[in-house]
Amino acid sequence: MEYKSDVQPKDNIREATNKIINAHTAGEVVIIVGECTVNYNGSAWTYLDLGKRSVRINPSGAVVVSGNKSVKPKNWQTSDAKTDIKLDDDNELVIESVKNSDDSLLIRFTNVLKSIHYDPPEKNVEVEGTENDLHNKLIENPEYIEDGLNITEHEKSVKTGDIDLFGYDENGSDVIIEVKRRKAQIKNVDQLNRYVKTYNENARGLLVAPNISDSTKEYLDSYDYEFISIDISEIFDKK
Amino acid sequence: MEYKSDVQPKDNIREATNKIINAHTAGEVVIIVGECTVNYNGSAWTYLDLGKRSVRINPSGAVVVSGNKSVKPKNWQTSDAKTDIKLDDDNELVIESVKNSDDSLLIRFTNVLKSIHYDPPEKNVEVEGTENDLHNKLIENPEYIEDGLNITEHEKSVKTGDIDLFGYDENGSDVIIEVKRRKAQIKNVDQLNRYVKTYNENARGLLVAPNISDSTKEYLDSYDYEFISIDISEIFDKK
DNA sequence: AGATTGAGCTCGCCA
DNA sequence: TGGCGAGGTCAATCT
Numbered sequence: 001m002e003y004k005s006d007v008q009p010k011d012n013i014r015e016a017t018n019k020i021i022n023a024h025t026a027g028e029v030v031i032i033v034g035e036c037t038v039n040y041n042g043s044a045w046t047y048l049d050l051g052k053r054s055v056r057i058n059p060s061g062a063v064v065v066s067g068n069k070s071v072k073p074k075n076w077q078t079s080d081a082k083t084d085i086k087l088d089d090d091n092e093l094v095i096e097s098v099k100n101s102d103d104s105l106l107i108r109f110t111n112v113l114k115s116i117h118y119d120p121p122e123k124n125v126e127v128e129g130t131e132n133d134l135h136n137k138l139i140e141n142p143e144y145i146e147d148g149l150n151i152t153e154h155e156k157s158v159k160t161g162d163i164d165l166f167g168y169d170e171n172g173s174d175v176i177i178e179v180k181r182r183k184a185q186i187k188n189v190d191q192l193n194r195y196v197k198t199y200n201e202n203a204r205g206l207l208v209a210p211n212i213s214d215s216t217k218e219y220l221d222s223y224d225y226e227f228i229s230i231d232i233s234e235i236f237d238k239k
Numbered sequence: 240m241e242y243k244s245d246v247q248p249k250d251n252i253r254e255a256t257n258k259i260i261n262a263h264t265a266g267e268v269v270i271i272v273g274e275c276t277v278n279y280n281g282s283a284w285t286y287l288d289l290g291k292r293s294v295r296i297n298p299s300g301a302v303v304v305s306g307n308k309s310v311k312p313k314n315w316q317t318s319d320a321k322t323d324i325k326l327d328d329d330n331e332l333v334i335e336s337v338k339n340s341d342d343s344l345l346i347r348f349t350n351v352l353k354s355i356h357y358d359p360p361e362k363n364v365e366v367e368g369t370e371n372d373l374h375n376k377l378i379e380n381p382e383y384i385e386d387g388l389n390i391t392e393h394e395k396s397v398k399t400g401d402i403d404l405f406g407y408d409e410n411g412s413d414v415i416i417e418v419k420r421r422k423a424q425i426k427n428v429d430q431l432n433r434y435v436k437t438y439n440e441n442a443r444g445l446l447v448a449p450n451i452s453d454s455t456k457e458y459l460d461s462y463d464y465e466f467i468s469i470d471i472s473e474i475f476d477k478k
Numbered sequence: 479a480g481a482t483t484g485a486g487c488t489c490g491c492c493a
Numbered sequence: 494t495g496g497c498g499a500g501g502t503c504a505a506t507c508t
């Protein structure tokens with residue numbers, strides 16, 4: 001019997017468990033399909049009744065129980081958990097992943113249909129654009145926000161948090177800027193207000209985002225802050 | 240050749256693609272392991288260079304490219320996307336999942352090592368506890384918050400949002416309550432403040448949560464609102 | 479369809 | 494290690 005090889009439908013639960021334990025111990029990614037129940041008890045509690053599911057165990061110890069519709073898993077345990085795999089007395093494959101002593105995910109397979117194991121690659125090259133990239137673009141080109149604007153600080157720390165962008169306008173007034181790469185929300189106005197009140201009551205408050213809803217705009221207006229619309233595609237020069 | 244059966248290492252890319260297309264068309268969950276590149280272009284852009292990865296395609300059309308450490312996927316497309324699988328002219332298995340016409344995930348497999356396909360269950364039984372359950376527990380037992388408290392409304396709608404719990408205390412004063420099942424954060428104070436200012440400047444504002452950080456407490460105090468500590472385990476009677 | 483908000487958020491950064 | 498905010502947030506719910 002090849003102990004690290006994938007589980008086949010003909011394998012009994014004991015063989016399946018051995019193969020899975022050996023693959024996990026060898027540092028491989030393990031994906032299991034079978035009939036299982038799932039119990040989570042921690043910051044919430046969840047119980048999934050016996051059903052066919054797939055479970056992924058990363059070498060890091062992260063465990064993911066996938067649903068059949070969403071991107072988001074049904075249950076999971078992050079990689080700071082300790083994950084243990086064993087065959088219990090009832091001949092069930094048990095995966096127990098525990099964090100902080102009172103946060104546990106317990107998966108019981110009564111039947112393993114098949115599995116895949118594979119060596120993860122060392123490291124893959126990844127490239128992406130983040131909110132910080134947007135900050136940098138705006139620092140390089142403050143005219144996207146306003147002509148004559150001078151940005152002097154990035155992530156300026158004040159008592160109640162960090163101001164995304166800080167500077168002064170052509171009249172020399174302090175300008176406090178909160179940047180969003182998505183539609184501005186009411187809580188972003190709260191955040192901006194917190195920074196203005198904390199740093200300088202008389203500063204201008206700018207909320208910079210691609211767009212804003214009417215109700216949020218109304219709330220922003222009630223504070224006499226300003227909304228600046230930006231075109232993300234233009235700034236990143238996409239296509 | 241069994242067209243819905245799993246891909247084996249001996250299968251060439253044409254056979255692999257056919258098996259995968261047939262399984263997906265038949266409404267099965269498909270999990271593929273192989274060498275691929277990933278391109279995402281939409282609200283952000285990402286490029287993953289050629290590397291060994293696993294990709295999950297749900298019957299709903301949701302696509303998930305898993306990393307080897309985190310619970311969170313490296314790339315994905317939600318189930319409202321249209322997912323197309325085909326063999327292209329360069330003999331590569333291409334998975335193209337497109338949302339709003341300018342939000343696309345493109346996965347190119349140069350080599351498929353193996354795959355698993357399985358019929359998803361009709362429906363699994365799931366039970367869990369949510370923030371709404373906590374609201375209901377507090378409505379049933381307002382003494383967890385304060386003796387003599389009367390809760391009269393749940394999710395009371397005001398101009399700037401919904402008040403979690405609303406009522407009056409033993410002195411007849413209006414009480415506006417924001418409930419959190421996790422540690423209270425500074426933005427929760429903003430939210431509470433918004434509701435008090437919008438509904439009744441003179442109402443008491445209570446922030447109810449298991450605990451609170453010093454800086455948040457200080458900010459809460461500056462508004463003269465109150466923090467009430469609750470014990471989630473006690474309320475849900477866990478263990 | 480759009481807006482809002484919770485989430486076992488997860489993850490990363492920084493004090 | 495804890496606090497805080499971003500996220501391609503996702504997903505549910507209500508309008």
